[in-house]
Amino acid sequence: MREERGTVIFDLDGTLVDSAPDLADALDTLLFERGLEPLGLDHVRGLIGHGVAELVRKGLAVRGVRLAEEDQSQAVQRFLQHYTKHLSRRSRPYSGVVKGLRELRQAGWRLVVCTNKLEASARGLLADLDLLSGFALVAGPDTFGVAKPDPDHLLRCLPAGHAAGGVVMVGDSVVDVRAAQAAGLPVIAVRWGYGGAALGESAPDAFAEDFDEVMALIPRLAAGAARPRVEDPGDV
Numbered sequence: 001m002r003e004e005r006g007t008v009i010f011d012l013d014g015t016l017v018d019s020a021p022d023l024a025d026a027l028d029t030l031l032f033e034r035g036l037e038p039l040g041l042d043h044v045r046g047l048i049g050h051g052v053a054e055l056v057r058k059g060l061a062v063r064g065v066r067l068a069e070e071d072q073s074q075a076v077q078r079f080l081q082h083y084t085k086h087l088s089r090r091s092r093p094y095s096g097v098v099k100g101l102r103e104l105r106q107a108g109w110r111l112v113v114c115t116n117k118l119e120a121s122a123r124g125l126l127a128d129l130d131l132l133s134g135f136a137l138v139a140g141p142d143t144f145g146v147a148k149p150d151p152d153h154l155l156r157c158l159p160a161g162h163a164a165g166g167v168v169m170v171g172d173s174v175v176d177v178r179a180a181q182a183a184g185l186p187v188i189a190v191r192w193g194y195g196g197a198a199l200g201e202s203a204p205d206a207f208a209e210d211f212d213e214v215m216a217l218i219p220r221l222a223a224g225a226a227r228p229r230v231e232d233p234g235d236v
């Protein structure tokens with residue numbers, strides 16, 4: 001087997017897969033059942049990134065509904081019933097992702113997914129899209145009991161005794177950037193996801209406009225990972 005070159009940790013929703021359409025459909029179905037106006041895709045995009053409980057809480061809050069804890073967890077279960085039926089009806093990998101992941105693996109990178117999506121949903125979605133087998137690990141917030149922005153969520157994805165260098169995080173939200181920075185890992189923020197204005201104000205090591213740019217940045221950032229952070233994050 002080819003010697004491993006290092007680990008690339010990928011966020012899932014908004015980074016590898018445009019999963020917002022199916023998340024929005026499930027959330028809107030939940031709202032409809034409660035007699036509430038649907039939010040629609042554009043609105044739901046901005047609510048993704050903090051896990052399913054937050055998505056449901058925020059979606060209901062937009063419609064003026066605040067639930068007690070027990071009712072909230074029932075609403076989350078109901079959402080998951082809808083969502084797990086249609087994980088991949090409209091969700092698709094972003095342009096360049098399938099080819100890029102294949103090339104990274106061929107070049108010897110160990111690939112993992114670190115997502116605030118529940119592990120079963122993440123695995124189901126990746127399996128439906130024929131991407132699951134390419135990952136050494138899929139870690140949701142329920143996998144190790146920690147969730148981004150907690151840096152441990154990323155650190156638990158690394159092999160024991162990994163070298164300081166050779167690790168890069170790729171994500172679409174400020175949660176990803178914060179987790180990576182707290183873990184001391186270089187981070188690429190992709191601009192095509194759900195990060196919105198907050199992402200633009202975060203200070204990742206680099207921004208990427210498309211997956212080709214991610215591919216070019218990974219070896220550069222991994223090589224520099226053990227060095228002190230650069231002064232100007234835009235000048236990596």
Ligand SMILES: O=C(O)COP(=O)(O)O
Nearest residue numbers: 012013049050051115116
């Ligand atoms: O489902 C979410 O809220 C976020 O998932 P992500 O961490 O893969 O972006």
Ligand SMILES: [Mg+2]
Nearest residue numbers: 011013014172
């Ligand atoms: Mg994301």
